[in-house]
Amino acid sequence: MQPKVDKDTCIGCGTCSIMAPKSFQMTDDGKAKAINPAGDDEETVTKAKDACPVHAISL
Ligand code: SF4
Secondary structure, three states: OOOEEOOOOOOOOOHHHHHOOOOEEEOOOOOEEEOOOOOOOHHHHHHHHHHOOOOOEEO
16 A cells, blocks of 8 residues: 655644654655555554545545
C-alpha cells in the first residue's frame, strides 16, 4: 500500500503523523509527507487516512 499526501490540500494538522508515524512525517514546510513503503500496517494507515480532516490522504 502506497499512501500519498496531497500537499496542496494538507493543512498540516499533524494527525496522520501521530496516528501512523511510520507512514507519515511532517516536513519543514509544515505539511505531511508519506513514507513509502508505509511502515505501519494497513489498518493503521487506513485509520490515519480516515482521520485526516481535509481528506488529503489517498491510498
Ligand atoms: S492528517 Fe491530513 S491535514 Fe493533517 S497533516 Fe496529515 S495529511 Fe495533513
